[in-house]
Amino acid sequence: MSGLLVSLWLAMQIEVAGSCPSAQQIEGELATLLPPDFAADSSDRAVVAEDGESLTISLARADGRSAARRQLARTGTCAEQAETVAVMLAVWEAQIHPEISLRLDRIGGAPAPAAPAAPRPAERAVVLTRPAAPPPGRTLMPAVGAGIVGSWQPDSVAPGGRVDVTLGVSDRALRPRLSFAGLGRHSMGVTPGEASWWRAYLAFGADYVVPVGRRWQVALGAGGVIGLLTATGSGFSSDRTARSADVGAETMVRAELKLGAVRPWLGVGLLTWLRRQTVEVTGEKTSAALPRIEPLIALGADFCWRT
Secondary structure, three states: OHHHHHHHHHHEEEEEEOOOOHHHHHHHHHHHHOOOHHHOOOOOOOEEEEOOEEEEEEEOOOOEEEEEEEEEEEEOOOOHHHHHHHHHHHHHHHHHOOOOEOHHOOOOOOOOOOEEEEOOOOOEEOOOOOOOOOOOOOOOEEEEEEEEEEEOOOEEEEEEEEEEEEEOOOOOEEEEEEEEEEEEEEEEEEEEEEEEEEEEEEEEEEEEEEEEOOEEEEEEEEEEEEEEEEEEEEOOOOOOEOOOEEEEEEEEEEEEEEEEEEEEEEEEEEEEEEOOEEEOOOOOOOOEOOEEEEEEEEEEEEEHHHH
């Protein structure tokens, strides 16, 4: 009977599509090779799939990144195939975690006798040196996200929104980012009336991602900004609206939670505008400079997929 069997006996998940070898057989062989404390702490995921007259074995890390993949011909009994798969998974784990040691004396039957001059140990732990193996493949991880934004100014707080597009790579901490944001209307008093303004901007930059535990990560981002300012007067003898382009920079720190294809995040940022923008009252000597520093707080989620 073929099907998908998911094993939870070890903290490492073993998924087998088929019945020969079974997940239980692979578990039994793997438990004799890996240290018990490692089996309890590991959260890697192994998948064994039947492909005609061959078996495809792959290993993925806890964050979903592919660690190794190989195809083997089906030979021998189910128990012998289970032993072969378990040895391959143990070798891959030793490559990823060089601090562990494998109990290779359990492979292929009883341990070899020790030299006559030395006492025979009950169990021998052999430290495995890393054999040559193909490196894990590189995986692209694009994501599209959206969030709500709060923008603070000395006289007002305005809501806003943003859309982010990122392109991550499995073996790199740096990911490019393209963002579009709109910030709501702020206002300030300009005698004898009031001036209000809002902004929309496009930012291009990159995030540096630092893992924090198995599911959390911190993204430190920065980028250049091209924006459009719209300012409107009210309470004057003649109210006018003006628009002006602006350039600046955006920095943001985000705490991200990895939940499969969804990545919720909470961030704080700072917008800095390089041009001095001034509101002036025609016919009066009254004027006011718009703030060039704009603190932000944002909450949103990214939707990720792998290619």
